[in-house]
Amino acid sequence: MTGFRVAFLGPHGTFCEQALRTLTPAVLGDALGEPEPALLPFASTTAALDAVRAGDAEAACVPVENSVEGGVPATMDGLVETPPLVIVREILLPVRFSVLVRPGTTADEVGSVASHPHGEAQTRRWIAEHLPAAEVRLTSSTAAAAAQVAAGEVDAAVCAPVAAAHHGLVELASGVHDTGDAVTRFVLVRPPGAPGLPAPTGADRTSIAATTVNQPGALLAVLTEIAVRGVDLTRIESRPLKDRRGDYWFFLDGTGHVAEPAMGEALAALRRRCTDVRFLGSYPRATVAGEEGPGGDPGPGQTVKDYTESASWLAALRDGSGA
Numbered sequence: 001m002t003g004f005r006v007a008f009l010g011p012h013g014t015f016c017e018q019a020l021r022t023l024t025p026a027v028l029g030d031a032l033g034e035p036e037p038a039l040l041p042f043a044s045t046t047a048a049l050d051a052v053r054a055g056d057a058e059a060a061c062v063p064v065e066n067s068v069e070g071g072v073p074a075t076m077d078g079l080v081e082t083p084p085l086v087i088v089r090e091i092l093l094p095v096r097f098s099v100l101v102r103p104g105t106t107a108d109e110v111g112s113v114a115s116h117p118h119g120e121a122q123t124r125r126w127i128a129e130h131l132p133a134a135e136v137r138l139t140s141s142t143a144a145a146a147a148q149v150a151a152g153e154v155d156a157a158v159c160a161p162v163a164a165a166h167h168g169l170v171e172l173a174s175g176v177h178d179t180g181d182a183v184t185r186f187v188l189v190r191p192p193g194a195p196g197l198p199a200p201t202g203a204d205r206t207s208i209a210a211t212t213v214n215q216p217g218a219l220l221a222v223l224t225e226i227a228v229r230g231v232d233l234t235r236i237e238s239r240p241l242k243d244r245r246g247d248y249w250f251f252l253d254g255t256g257h258v259a260e261p262a263m264g265e266a267l268a269a270l271r272r273r274c275t276d277v278r279f280l281g282s283y284p285r286a287t288v289a290g291e292e293g294p295g296g297d298p299g300p301g302q303t304v305k306d307y308t309e310s311a312s313w314l315a316a317l318r319d320g321s322g323a
């Protein structure tokens with residue numbers, strides 16, 4: 001045991017724990033600087049992030065978005081709180097739900113069914129069709145729903161199949177979903193500077209949160225700074241600033257690394273244009289097995305080589321050696 005701790009959305013048996021466990025010790029060691037961390041379940045995404053901020057864990061793994069239901073608000077809000085945290089890895093996990101019950105329970109006996117809001121959203125039609133009489137209850141995680149079934153507080157849980165073993169439950173149904181092939185994206189976060197920025201791999205993603213003044217074209221200007229540098233924007237989502245009604249955090253993900261000129265220049269431009277910019281991390285892009293990731297040809301004049309050559313040309317103009 002190293003004393004190095006990774007917080008995750010618990011209890012045991014969440015998709016979040018599965019995502020974290022897909023990282024090999026080598027990858028985890030590379031991302032965290034420690035090969036064998038202790039994995040600590042927390043009751044919520046907020047609590048997992050708070051644990052890192054309080055020094056009770058050195059890193060946290062939290063869900064950030066689902067391909068069917070979209071962003072996880074608690075994570076997005078948590079990422080822009082202070083002190084800052086930065087993403088050092090992303091993990092894409094295909095999500096497959098089972099309906100778990102106590103041994104012996106039949107479908108007719110299910111009067112209530114629980115899940116995390118994202119789990120409920122991905123299986124809403126299925127529940128309406130197959131468990132029409134069940135009252136739906138929302139829980140802090142899918143495994144928390146399984147724990148409630150085990151405790152006799154609810155009859156069924158929509159959760160990961162692995163939760164059955166953790167909570168002594170059995171499958172009433174498996175492969176439950178309204179839209180197939182759902183994927184949830186998780187991120188591993190650390191305080192900035194520990195152990196340092198992941199090195200560029202050539203296939204990275206950078207996450208940014210930015211706020212702008214509320215005037216015509218402000219968001220367009222932000223997007224233009226990104227677009228003209230050939231950065232492929234892979235996600236944009238907003239969250240209210242809460243204490244400034246009508247103002248928003250824009251969460252932007254784009255291909256590239258802050259150490260590369262295009263992304264570096266785009267970030268510097270946002271720093272000039274926005275009322276606040278948070279660098280949320282540059283980290284290797286994950287792909288689902290068998291799928292191509294984003295970020296093909298950045299367009300004419302937009303490769304790292306193009307940026308390096310133009311910077312040398314400008315330097316020569318400035319020092320009088322070129323024309």
Ligand SMILES: O=C(O)C(=O)C[C@]1(C(=O)O)C=C[C@@H](O)C=C1
Binds near residue numbers: 016063119143160
């Ligand atoms: O509750 C869990 O098991 C989680 O890991 C959270 C979460 C989410 O936030 O979307 C992860 C994957 C599923 O989409 C449902 C719930």
